[in-house]
Amino acid sequence: MKHFFYKGSQDTLLKESDFEKIKENIKKDLSKILDTRNLSFLIGSGCSLGKNGIPTMKQLADNLFEPKADLNENLKDKVFEAKHIEILEKFKINYKNEPFRSNLETFLGTLYSYRFYLEKLQEAEEMAFDTDLKDLNLIIERTKDYILYECLNEKNKGNDGNIVDVYQQFYRKLSLRDSNLQKPNVFTTNYDLFSERAMDNLGISYTNGFSGFVERFFNPSIFNYALAEQMDISSLKWSVIDSFIYLFKIHGSVNWVEKESNNKLFSIQELQDVNYAKLKTEANYMIYPSPLKQNASLGSPYADLFREFQKRITQKQSTLVTMGFSFGDEHINNIIYQALTIPSFRLVIFSDIGNHVDGKYEASRKNIEKLKDLNDPRIWIIGTDAEYDGLLQEGKIIEKDHKELHFFDTIANDLFPDFTQDDIDEANKKLIELIRTKGKGND
Template identity: 85%
Template sequence: MKHFFYKGSQNVLSNVTDYEKTIEFIKKDLSKILDTRNLSFLIGSGCSLGPNGIPTMKQLADNLFEPSENLSELLKDKVFEDKHIKILERFKINYKNEPFRTNLETFLGTLYSYSFYLEKLKEANEDSFAQDLKDLNEIILKTKQYILFECLNEKNKGNDDNIIETYRQFYRKLSLRDSNLQKPNVFTTNYDLFSERAMDNLGISYTNGFSGFIERFFNPSIFNYALAEQMDISSLKWSVIDSFIYLFKIHGSVNWVERESNNKLFSIQELQNVNFEKLKEEANYMIYPSPLKQNASLGSPYADLFREFQKRITQKQSTLVTLGFSFGDEHINNIIYQALTIPSFRLVIFSDLGFYSNGQYEITRKNIEKLKNLNDPRIWIIGSNLEFDNLIGGEIKNEEEKELHFFETIANTLFPDFTQDKIEEANKNLIEQIIRAKVEGND
């Protein structure tokens, strides 16, 4: 495979051939980035992939539209049956082609638009459309429940420790950065609960926009708060605790549901200890940013979360690091492009760009390639492109080398570990205290 680290359009790894030297070179530059005052991350679906993780959008579509014969028993009643395919064909929705084939969000958005149209016809006393509306809503419900089941990852519960461990490493290292800096922001398009499970396991405090204990409801003002500890019991001196993270799930979450409450401004509740049977009949806030729904992308919680995304990455001296994000969401891309108009903004992208086959290079990440071609030194792109000529039985020849853009490589290897710095700082303070005590004793 070919590793790269583009600063603008220049690959600064072009003369570095040793893998260990490559790692050290990147770690050195990343340590400076992680010391940025306003640091944000954007975690995409690529971070939750793996043998026991969440399938890709294409895999989800493949299983839903054309399930294989060896599909697990748990999924057989969740995917489309012949009657569902016939409904799609009746509506002339060509699910086998782009953009539906690899993007179920676009598929759902189209269904919602069609449903809205049929609802209006029905309201105009066109009863002949009642059955069409019922059939279309059945397709929508089936699709939503299937995605919900997959994103809950119930079929892999107990076997997903490898993915949870990667998330733990990421959050552990992130929580240990300089306490004098602003607390980091983590934005994610993922609906799964890997981030929450990892931080709960580590005992890291975080806020995700919900307030309350027994009943937790959405309250975007929470993002303006921080968890602090009293430094001196005899005075009003407070300090934000070291391990604190702001988590923004900008596409919603599997455990967010619509729940009316007389004393709450927002009707979005976060549930605990969720499972598919508990959630499948709920009005779930997970994907569905349908432009025809007021309570979707133009309303709460999505509008509030995207507003925070824009506000936080456009502060002075801000850095955004993207992980597992392919720049396929235009509404997110536009906010990032706006941030690039600010001279002090820096963008770090972890991604592959393409692959080599029989000596030919093919670009697969066209939006990221466009950013590289801007030749802007504020844009860093780090990753690896596979060389299929070097594959033997589907395995890379050099098994010690890992793709630089893989979340596991980033969290375990590339991100600097501030633990040693903390230990050295504590030892230094202890020595200074001992010396000071001796000097005061001699006086």
């Protein structure tokens, strides 16, 4: 099997192999479901990958833990050296094993937890852990520096247009859906700025939870606002603008810093026009959703963002579309599972379900498999078989026009309906019908 489109546990593409027909069938189904009143998307790290994009979490870990000899010159002072490895071995943190090997967020969260544990021991027992805390901070800062540099994608600056183009195609189509429906919500676990750059390039208005102009600070109440235009000056009539999107970066962003302000309730600031050198001068940059609350301000943005995620996907007649997300984050999964208890909720998952590793087919999306096994027709899973994809990469299968259904560029360019085209087609039908009617009248 090459491509699949599960509705529940039934594959609707079982006997179809022509990509053009597959594309049109999926697009037709998506057109209906994307007209849901409350529409949300969850964009995972898989959507920022590709040529000149950001490496996978596994590639990030590989380069950080065991840097290659021909490593990019700018990365040499950001990856682990012998002294960092010695510290990890001292704390018995086996960075070569799972879950650290494939997920730097888990690795970093463990370091934060260990540091919190030592700080509390030092407070309670008045024992000195200064050296250990210093060593842990060294590892934490080196890991943050490395992720920051990679997520800013500075090594490809000016050369990552292909990734931005895909994001632009996605947001362009999304911004043009029926203006009478609720404005769409985009949730992302990514730290990068591809979404912001794409919408800025297109002139699409959006809110991301920050308010202000000269200095932008986090303000969760902004998510309750909408941008409106005045339709009639004399009668004060207003209408929400068509192209408006709510953006939620639920795992933080490369341009977020912690900065105290006497006149602000929240101390998280969004910086504009950022680069690695500029962010490195900040005392506390790129705030992560650590499993332990570091302090009140660190807990605040994530608590508010996840509350919005839960509130918006659990509304009646809601649809959530996940792309590039492997369902590996339990705190996100639990909110989605809660939404599934609502009869009108629909879930669309773009995923390969499994991974092809060392010549073997290994199921790595266990939570997605479980969702498929529920045989719930409200759950759609669309993608290309990972085993087939692995054979393709090995050169054992050659198809000139092969496209993985779950890849972000395929979704944005081929599968996602173009609402403007739908409007044009509808207008043409009405015009033809009008001409026919007038023609009959003349007879």
